[in-house]
Amino acid sequence: MSQSASVPSDHIPDISDFCPENWTINFVNEGAANLVFEVGLPPGIPSTAGSHRKRGHDIFQGNLLRVPKAGAKTFPYPELQQYWESTVTPLFPEENLVQQQLVRLGHSPSKVISRLDELLIKEESRRRKDFRGTRVLPDAQYGMLIEDMRSQNTSDLFLEFKPKWLSPSPSQRTRCRNCAREAYRDHLDPSHHKAHRLGILCPLDFLACRDSPQSLDSVLKHILPASSSPAQRNHLLNWLKTNTLLPLLQKVQSEHDPSSGVNLELSMTLRDCSLFLRISSPSEESMKIEAKLADLDKKNATKKKDHWEELERNLVEGGFYDGKETPREETDCLLERN
Numbered sequence: 001m002s003q004s005a006s007v008p009s010d011h012i013p014d015i016s017d018f019c020p021e022n023w024t025i026n027f028v029n030e031g032a033a034n035l036v037f038e039v040g041l042p043p044g045i046p047s048t049a050g051s052h053r054k055r056g057h058d059i060f061q062g063n064l065l066r067v068p069k070a071g072a073k074t075f076p077y078p079e080l081q082q083y084w085e086s087t088v089t090p091l092f093p094e095e096n097l098v099q100q101q102l103v104r105l106g107h108s109p110s111k112v113i114s115r116l117d118e119l120l121i122k123e124e125s126r127r128r129k130d131f132r133g134t135r136v137l138p139d140a141q142y143g144m145l146i147e148d149m150r151s152q153n154t155s156d157l158f159l160e161f162k163p164k165w166l167s168p169s170p171s172q173r174t175r176c177r178n179c180a181r182e183a184y185r186d187h188l189d190p191s192h193h194k195a196h197r198l199g200i201l202c203p204l205d206f207l208a209c210r211d212s213p214q215s216l217d218s219v220l221k222h223i224l225p226a227s228s229s230p231a232q233r234n235h236l237l238n239w240l241k242t243n244t245l246l247p248l249l250q251k252v253q254s255e256h257d258p259s260s261g262v263n264l265e266l267s268m269t270l271r272d273c274s275l276f277l278r279i280s281s282p283s284e285e286s287m288k289i290e291a292k293l294a295d296l297d298k299k300n301a302t303k304k305k306d307h308w309e310e311l312e313r314n315l316v317e318g319g320f321y322d323g324k325e326t327p328r329e330e331t332d333c334l335l336e337r338n
C-alpha cells in the first residue's frame with residue numbers, strides 16, 4: 001500500500017509508539033474471528049512517537065486496523081500475513097486485493113488492546129447480538145493495517161458480499177454446493193431459512209449475470225443497499241455484467257477444488273473470502289468501481305478436514321445435491337430453476 005512504501009517489508013511498525021491514549025477510535029465492524037477499527041491520530045503527535053514515523057506520515061491514513069478476537073481459533077497474524085504474501089497474492093492482480101501489512105501492538109499489557117477493549121464495551125449495543133462480550137485476543141502481539149474500502153465521500157457506495165462457491169458441483173447435480181448446504185441447514189434447523197427474509201442467493205447467479213436478466217435481478221436484490229441511487233444501481237449492474245474478477249475467482253476456485261484433496265487449505269480460503277466494492281462517481285458522466293477481495297485468511301485444514309468430509313457425505317447421502325431429501329427443502333439454486 002502506498003502509505004507504507006517507506007516501511008521496509010522486514011520492518012514491522014509498532015503502533016503502541018503512537019500514544020494510543022490520545023487516539024480517536026471508531027469501531028467499524030467484526031466477523032467471527034476479527035475486529036476492525038478506524039484509528040485517527042491527533043494532529044501533531046509528539047516527536048516521542050516511533051522513530052519510523054516520519055513527519056507528516058500517518059500510517060493509519062487510508063487504512064483500518066484489524067485485530068484478532070479472543071477465543072477465535074485462527075492462526076497468528078504473522079502466519080496469515082506470510083500465507084497471504086506467498087500463496088494468495090500470486091493468484092490475483094494487485095489492484096483486486098485489499099492490501100494488508102503487519103503491525104505490532106506493543107508489549108503485554110498492550111495499551112493498544114486496552115483502548116480497543118474499552119471502546120468495545122462502550123459500543124456493545126451496536127454489535128451483533130451473538131458477538132457481544134467478545135474482546136480483543138488479550139495477548140495478541142500483532143494486528144494488521146488493511147486498506148480502507150469504505151466510502152470516501154457521501155456519493156460513494158460501499159458494499160460487501162461473500163461470493164462463496166462459484167462453480168457448479170461436478171457431475172449431474174441439481175443443486176450447487178452452496179445451495180445444497182443451505183438445504184441441509186434448513187433440514188437440520190427449519191428456522192434457518194426463515195431468518196433470511198430474501199431467501200438465499202445462489203452464488204452461480206453471480207456469473208450468470210452477464211446473460212441472464214433473472215440472475216441479475218436476483219443478485220441486485222441481495223446485494224444492492226436500499227439507500228443506493230439509480231445511477232449507483234446502474235453502475236453496479238454494468239459491473240456485474242462485465243467484471244473479470246468473479247470469473248477469475250471462479251477459475252482459481254476450480255483449480256483448487258476441495259474434492260481433489262490437494263491443498264484443502266487454499267480451497268477453503270478461496271471459498272470464504274469477501275468481495276468489497278466501492279462505486280464512486282468522480283464526475284457526472286464517469287464512474288469508478290474498485291473491486292477487491294479481502295478476508296483471504298489461511299484456514300486450518302487439518303482441524304476442519306474431518307468435519308468437511310462428514311458434511312460432504314451427508315450432503316451426498318441425504319440427497320441434498322439432487323433435491324431428493326425428505327422432506328423436500330425449497331432453494332433458489334440456479335440449477336433447479338433451469
Ligand SMILES: Nc1ncnc2c1ncn2[C@@H]1O[C@H](COP(=O)(O)OP(=O)(O)OP(=O)(O)O)[C@@H](O)[C@H]1O
Pocket residue numbers: 028029030031032033034035036064066098146147148149150160274276294295
Ligand atoms: N478493508 C476493509 N474496508 C472496509 N471494511 C472492512 C475491511 N475489512 C473488513 N471490514 C469490515 O469488517 C468486517 C469483518 O472483517 P473480516 O472479514 O476481516 O472479519 P472475519 O472475522 O474474518 O469475518 P468472517 O467471520 O466473515 O470470516 C467485514 O465484514 C467488513 O464489514
Ligand SMILES: [Mg+2]
Pocket residue numbers: 031033295297
Ligand atoms: Mg474471516
Ligand SMILES: [Zn+2]
Pocket residue numbers: 175176177178179180202203204332333334335
Ligand atoms: Zn445454487
